[in-house]
Amino acid sequence: MSLLPNRPAVRRAVTRCLALPLVLLCGIAAADGDGVWKSGENVYAKVCGHCHEGQVGPQLKGRQLPAAYISAVVRNGFRAMPAFPASFIDDHALQQVGDYIATSPAPSAKP
Numbered sequence: 001m002s003l004l005p006n007r008p009a010v011r012r013a014v015t016r017c018l019a020l021p022l023v024l025l026c027g028i029a030a031a032d033g034d035g036v037w038k039s040g041e042n043v044y045a046k047v048c049g050h051c052h053e054g055q056v057g058p059q060l061k062g063r064q065l066p067a068a069y070i071s072a073v074v075r076n077g078f079r080a081m082p083a084f085p086a087s088f089i090d091d092h093a094l095q096q097v098g099d100y101i102a103t104s105p106a107p108s109a110k111p
Contacts, residue, residue, distance in 0.1 A: 037089070037090070037092075037093035037096065039096055040095075040097040040098070041100050043089060043094075043097040043100075044097050044100055044101065057080075059106070061104040061106055061107055062104065062106020064102060065102055066102060067101070067102045069098075070094075070097065070101050070102065071095065074089065074094055074097075075094070
């Protein structure tokens with residue numbers, strides 16, 4: 001018998017609690033020194049990649065997800081993923097990262 005009665009629910013709650021500090025810390029590494037995102041790849045590397053390349057969130061590259069879908073999920077959040085307001089990622093940068101994800105090939109498999 002486990003001390004945690006519903007492990008998936010506990011795992012989701014812990015993930016959400018851990019995601020908030022990560023989101024807040026990502027604000028420090030947000031745009032480059034001039035406050036402007038350089039490209040969709042820049043946004044992905046500095047924000048999205050922390051979770052989506054680190055086995056926390058699902059793999060996004062290579063799935064041909066529509067840029068509009070990416071934008072909706074980023075703005076509104078979805079399940080354990082928090083919402084990112086326009087004050088964090090502006091609409092132009094969000095469009096760029098959506099296009100980057102939509103056209104990126106899947107990462108190569110690690111041996």
